Amino acid sequence: MLQVWAIAGIPEIVPGDDLATIIGERAGRLEDGDILAVTSKIVSKAEGRVVHAADREQAITDETVRIVATKRHPGGLTRIVENRLGIVGAAAGVDASNTPEGTVLLLPLDPDASAAALRAALERRFGLRLGVVITDTLGRAWREGQTDVAIGGSGVRLLDDLRGSLDAQGRRLDVTAPAVGDEIASAADLVKRKSAGLPVAVLRGLGHLLDDGAPGARVLIRDSANDMFRLGTDEAYGQGFEAGRVSGG
Known part of the structure; x- marks a missing residue:
């Protein structure tokens, strides 16, 4: 069963603050396998960004x-x-x-490194195996509104690659790779909310996603060679028009 709740009482963060100590003192009783979703804004503030x-x-x-x-x-x-x-x-x-x-x-200079440092400090404090996801808010192509996504992570498998496995009917999965990092961020956002002063959430029940060797959030960024929407409509039209003009077409 998945449980998600926000950590109350986190003060306004200023440059130089020790986030691990501040979060640790207010987190209550964590359990092995818990994942903390931390809003990037407080990470940036602590890091002097x-x-x-x-x-x-x-x-x-x-x-x-x-x-x-x-x-x-x-x-x-x-x-x-x-x-x-x-x-x-x-x-x-x-x-x-x-x-x-x-x-x-x-944004933090290196959100994956920020997540790794925070995770290491919290694991030492609690003596538990934890995961940390750094989140930020993004809009989405084709859909109205915004949602939180993972921009940094440590100790958590953020892309659950199921390619090569079989579905419930025994058919091979060739493209299925849930972006669980973004799903974690979105679930956390439901309890953190945007203006409630609750920048950190705990997710319990996802221990199967913990992985000490998992890559960070850059695994969620699609490389340019596979990006079918690299330019906006007007920009693509302009680029094509200019290419035709230069070539004399």
């Missing part, structure tokens, strides 16, 4: 590796980009909410 930026747009530009699509609207400009972590999403993960005036919050 708060930067002064009078212009959020410049901060987004600085974190952008590749522009996927842009769209102007009455409120300004939305940019879907690939950031330094390889994540494709709006605004390169640059967050201006719940940060001091004149500052923005960047």
